Amino acid sequence: MNIKSHRIRLNSMLSEISVIAGIAVNVLLFFLSYLFNLPTYLDTCGTIAVATFGGIFPGILVAVVTNLLCGLFYTQTLYFNLINALVAITAVWYVKRYPVPKAGNVARLILILGVGSGILGALLQILLFGEPQNSFINNTSMTSAAATGIPFLPSFVFVNVILNIVDKAIAVAISLIALKVIPEDIRNRIRYSSWRQRPLKDEEIEKINELGKTIKKSARVRIAATFVCTCGLLMIVMGVIGIQLYFVSAMDDCTISAKKMTEFIEKNSNRQELEEIIEEGESARGYTRMRQMMYDLRSTSNDVSYLYIVTVSENGFTYVIDLDGEDGVEAYEPGTYVTAKEEYLPHMEDLNAGKEIEPIEKMEGWRHILTVLRPVKNEKGDCICYIGADVVVDYMAYYMKNFMVRVIFLLSGFFILIIVYAIWLTDRFTVLPVSSMTEFLHRFNSSGESQEALDENVRVLRTLDIKTDDEIEELYKTICKMTLDQAEKMRSIRRLSESTAKMQDGLIVTMANLVENRDSDTGAHVQKTSAYVKIIVEGLKKKGYYAEKITDKYMSDVIRSAPLHDVGKINIPDSVLNKRGKLSDEEFEIIKTHTTAGKRIMERAIETVEGENYLKEARNMAAYHHERWDGRGYPEGLHGEVIPLSARIMAIADVFDALTSPRVYKPAFPLDKALAMIQEGSGTQFDPKCVEVFMDSIPEVKVILNKYNNFV
Numbered sequence: 001m002n003i004k005s006h007r008i009r010l011n012s013m014l015s016e017i018s019v020i021a022g023i024a025v026n027v028l029l030f031f032l033s034y035l036f037n038l039p040t041y042l043d044t045c046g047t048i049a050v051a052t053f054g055g056i057f058p059g060i061l062v063a064v065v066t067n068l069l070c071g072l073f074y075t076q077t078l079y080f081n082l083i084n085a086l087v088a089i090t091a092v093w094y095v096k097r098y099p100v101p102k103a104g105n106v107a108r109l110i111l112i113l114g115v116g117s118g119i120l121g122a123l124l125q126i127l128l129f130g131e132p133q134n135s136f137i138n139n140t141s142m143t144s145a146a147a148t149g150i151p152f153l154p155s156f157v158f159v160n161v162i163l164n165i166v167d168k169a170i171a172v173a174i175s176l177i178a179l180k181v182i183p184e185d186i187r188n189r190i191r192y193s194s195w196r197q198r199p200l201k202d203e204e205i206e207k208i209n210e211l212g213k214t215i216k217k218s219a220r221v222r223i224a225a226t227f228v229c230t231c232g233l234l235m236i237v238m239g240v241i242g243i244q245l246y247f248v249s250a251m252d253d254c255t256i257s258a259k260k261m262t263e264f265i266e267k268n269s270n271r272q273e274l275e276e277i278i279e280e281g282e283s284a285r286g287y288t289r290m291r292q293m294m295y296d297l298r299s300t301s302n303d304v305s306y307l308y309i310v311t312v313s314e315n316g317f318t319y320v321i322d323l324d325g326e327d328g329v330e331a332y333e334p335g336t337y338v339t340a341k342e343e344y345l346p347h348m349e350d351l352n353a354g355k356e357i358e359p360i361e362k363m364e365g366w367r368h369i370l371t372v373l374r375p376v377k378n379e380k381g382d383c384i385c386y387i388g389a390d391v392v393v394d395y396m397a398y399y400m401k402n403f404m405v406r407v408i409f410l411l412s413g414f415f416i417l418i419i420v421y422a423i424w425l426t427d428r429f430t431v432l433p434v435s436s437m438t439e440f441l442h443r444f445n446s447s448g449e450s451q452e453a454l455d456e457n458v459r460v461l462r463t464l465d466i467k468t469d470d471e472i473e474e475l476y477k478t479i480c481k482m483t484l485d486q487a488e489k490m491r492s493i494r495r496l497s498e499s500t501a502k503m504q505d506g507l508i509v510t511m512a513n514l515v516e517n518r519d520s521d522t523g524a525h526v527q528k529t530s531a532y533v534k535i536i537v538e539g540l541k542k543k544g545y546y547a548e549k550i551t552d553k554y555m556s557d558v559i560r561s562a563p564l565h566d567v568g569k570i571n572i573p574d575s576v577l578n579k580r581g582k583l584s585d586e587e588f589e590i591i592k593t594h595t596t597a598g599k600r601i602m603e604r605a606i607e608t609v610e611g612e613n614y615l616k617e618a619r620n621m622a623a624y625h626h627e628r629w630d631g632r633g634y635p636e637g638l639h640g641e642v643i644p645l646s647a648r649i650m651a652i653a654d655v656f657d658a659l660t661s662p663r664v665y666k667p668a669f670p671l672d673k674a675l676a677m678i679q680e681g682s683g684t685q686f687d688p689k690c691v692e693v694f695m696d697s698i699p700e701v702k703v704i705l706n707k708y709n710n711f712v
Contacts, residue, residue, distance in 0.1 A: 011193035018190050019058050022046030025174075026066035034074055039136045040167040043070060043077070044087050048113075048168075049175040051088040052095045053187040055194070057417075057424040059088030064417045076133050079406060081413025083120050087113055087168075089416075091175075101176060110172050114165030122153075122160040127405060132156055137163065194428050197436060197466040208435040220423060220431045227422040231415040238411070239404055246403055251391075254370060255359050257303040258389035262374035265294060265387050271378050278311060278320050278385060281334040291321050298323060306390035308332075309376075312351045312383075316340045320385055354383025367392055433466045437479055440464070444483055451494055454487040524708045525657055530562040531704045532653035532694075539693030540649075546689075549645055554617075558646045561618035565625050565650050568598025595635045598622030620644035625651050630684045641687075648687040652678060652694055655685075656701075660709060671705065 029042035043066055051059025063084035071078040090113060098105040125132055132138040141156035148155070179187070192199040200208070273286030281287070290309075298307045308322040308331075316339040322331035332338065340348055343362040350357050351373070360371045370391040375383045440461045447453035461483055466476040537558050541550050569577060572594055576587045583591060602619035624638060624647035631639030659674035669677070675695065682691035694701070 011189045014186060015054060015058065015190050015193035018050055018054055019062055022050035022054075022058075022062040023065050023069065025049075026062065027069050030066070030070050030077070031073070034070075037134070037136065039134055039140075039163050040170070042167060042170060043067070044084055044113075044117075044168065045171040045174040047084055047088050048091045048171045049178045051091040052175055053179065053182070054190050055424070056089060056092045057194075057420050059092060060085045060413075060417050060420050063088045064413045067413065076129070079124065079128055079409040080121065082409055082416070083117050083124070085413045085416045086120075087117055089420075090116065101179070106172060106176070110165060110169045113168040113172070115161055117168065118161030118164035119157055121164065122157040124409065126153065126156070128402070128409065132160070194424070195432070196428050196468045197433055197464050200432070200436065204436075204439070208432075208439050218431070219434070220426060223426045224419065224423050227419045231419060235408065235411060235415065239407055242407055243404065251370060254303040254391040255372065257301055258359070258370070258372040258391055259374070261297060261301060261304055261307070262372055262387040262389050264297065266374050266376050268293070269376065271376075271384070274309075274376065275378065275384055277309075277334075281320075287321070287334075291323070294321065294323055303391050304389045305392040306388070308388045309385050310388055311385045312348075313337075314352060315348070317386075351386070429468050429470070430472060433464075433468060433472050433476065436464050436466070437461070437476060441479065441483075444486075451487075451491055454490055458483050458487045525566070525661070526563045528657045528661075528704055528708050529565065529650065529653040530559065532656060532701070533562040533649050534559045535697045535700050535704075536649045536652060536690055536694050539697050540689065543689075543693060545693070546645060557617045558621075558649065561615065561621055561646065562650065562653070564598070564602065564618040565621040565654065566594065566598070567601055567618075567622055568594035568596070570601075571597040592626070592634050595623050595626055617644075617646045620646045621650045623647070625654055627651070628685045629687055633685075643687075645687075648690055652686050652690050655681070656694075660705060668709065671702070 023046060025046035026043045029045055032038075033040055033042050044063070047059055047063045047066065050062045064081050067077050067081035067084060091109070094105075094109050094112065098109075122132075132141060137156070137159055141152060141159045144150070144159060145152045145155040188199075269290065270286060273284070273290065277284040277287050277290060294307050298304055306323065306325050306329075309320040310317040311320060316337055319332040319336045319338070320334060322334075322336075324331045341362065343360050344351070347357045347360065354375050354377065356375055357373060360373070362369050362371065372389045372391075373386045374388075376385050376387060377383050440457060444454065444457040444461065447457055458480075462480050464476070466473055468476075537550065537555050540546055541555065572591060576583070576590050579587065599619055599622055602615055602622050606615050606619065621644075623635070624633075624643055627633035627636070627638045627643045627647060628651075629640060629643070629648070631637050633643075656674060656678055659669045659677060660671065662668045675698070678686065678691060679695060682688045
């Protein structure tokens with residue numbers, strides 16, 4: 001086992017130990033509270049502590065297992081796992097929102113937990129059990145209600161809230177002590193023990209959350225919805241099946257109870273007295289005793305609602321004794337004849353024959369009634385009457401409702417645990433790893449042309465260290481390899497591109513020098529104008545002028561293209577190009593054609609090289625560097641910003657070098673005079689913004705002059 005795997009296993013063990021410790025603390029404190037009948041439960045101390053530094057799933061796990069174990073000696077606690085699970089969720093949410101345990105934050109947490117659990121706990125006890133389960137709380141609530149005149153339920157809720165605030169204050173205090181005692185390193189290792197990658201910083205998680213906002217349906221939401229629907233459906237199915245099983249079981253119990261009651265009456269009735277009652281009715285000597293016995297017997301059972309004795313004729317029944325119904329329905333008078341209802345018709349032949357029949361089920365409105373009829377026979381074996389017992393199923397609705405409520409509260413905590421576990425598992429093994437990779441791939445794709453950014457993003461991606469042991473980990477490894485290969489390929493391409501660019505620049509300078517060498521009067525003109533162009537374009541960039549135009553690529557294109565601005569002079573005859581003296585008008589027109597010639601040369605070069613390239617700016621400078629801002633330049637008389645920006649920049653560089661360099665027809669102007677002439681041309685011959693940044697860069701300009709012209 002390597003060091004990393006050992007560390008992961010050790011962190012997992014720490015997390016498991018914290019959960020076990022939290023459960024042990026909860027169970028022990030609750031047992032002591034139960035043993036001494038204390039008004040506080042103290043069963044959330046470990047839950048809150050584990051939830052605050054372990055996370056939501058460990059916290060809920062502690063809560064649910066605590067209630068499960070406490071249920072072994074106090075059954076009612078099983079129904080409170082929902083409340084304790086909500087306590088864990090609230091603690092995690094609050095600590096995330098207020099990570100610093102200030103006094104105000106702690107007090108608010110205690111109030112939220114105490115009031116919430118107090119109200120829910122009180123209502124749950126009333127709903128399930130009808131009364132408080134703690135005798136101290138019950139007596140205190142009754143005393144408070146009697147003293148204040150407030151109804152019992154509000155008094156009970158108030159008392160329960162106060163005691164729960166005390167309970168949660170103790171729990172939060174124990175949690176704070178645990179936070180102080182347990183070293184931060186151990187807490188962090190427990191908190192991040194379930195992560196299958198490098199734990200992310202808050203700002204990284206924030207970026208992932210921002211990315212998640214652009215996703216229509218995240219995996220977390222989809223899986224959470226799936227488990228919620230599944231658990232909800234499972235609860236409904238279990239509830240329906242439970243009700244059906246409960247109903248069948250209850251009906252069987254009721255049938256047995258009704259049969260035993262009729263059997264008891266049949267065995268304890270005097271046949272002679274019974275025959276007299278059938279003949280004489282209420283005046284018979286045994287009527288009152290028989291009726292009272294039936295009343296007493298029915299009072300011992302909650303199942304039987306109607307109890308009676310009838311005789312059977314061909315199509316109906318004649319009542320001999322009929323007790324008033326449990327629901328207030330008045331009894332039939334002795335001797336009353338009632339026609340048999342539809343449900344009895346299939347059994348009338350057997351009833352007339354004195355046979356015992358199976359229980360009959362019938363509906364009366366919304367009421368479901370089960371009837372048990374037991375024949376009573378005389379000494380000759382003839383059936384003299386039937387003893388009937390009716391079970392009305394309506395009263396079972398209360399028990400079934402109570403059963404359903406108990407099932408919901410019993411299972412809800414476990415369902416929350418399952419749902420949270422599913423979301424937690426999905427986060428750790430799928431959502432966080434995939435989201436992390438997605439975020440860093442976005443950053444990788446946004447690295448642009450920066451090799452440093454590419455390398456940094458590859459390094460950060462590899463530090464994620466995703467270890468899910470499944471397809472996600474394989475995807476991560478593939479992405480790491482792909483991005484590393486891509487960065488290396490980009491490095492190779494960049495080196496090749498730089499080498500190619502150097503070669504191109506060398507060819508450009510060589511070609512420009514060939515052109516320049518034909519002109520005996522332009523010493524180092526290419527180098528100086530290129531340097532001035534660089535100064536001007538960088539100055540424009542700094543001041544934010546023409547920001548939409550001046551990108552890094554544009555600046556590179558302009559600087560690299562500058563040496564080619566006079567390439568058209570290759571078409572000018574030597575006799576004109578190197579004439580010592582003033583040019584005639586015809587010769588000047590010939591000189592002016594170097595701009596259009598340069599444009600044609602560059603356009604042919606552009607056609608040869610496909611795609612976007614810097615030669616387009618070389619064409620612009622070669623063609624238009626003699627245009628003027630006021631439109632009086634050549635070759636096309638362009639004006640203002642219609643003139644390409646690169647040509648406007650070159651115009652200043654070209655003229656300034658001409659002014660500060662000696663010519664056969666003039667000496668070099670002093671620097672101050674040359675700068676003044678450039679400044680005078682602002683807004684007429686030159687772009688004012690280009691002049692501005694040029695004049696602001698005099699120190700850099702002097703460096704170039706000293707290098708090539710030996711200006712002092």
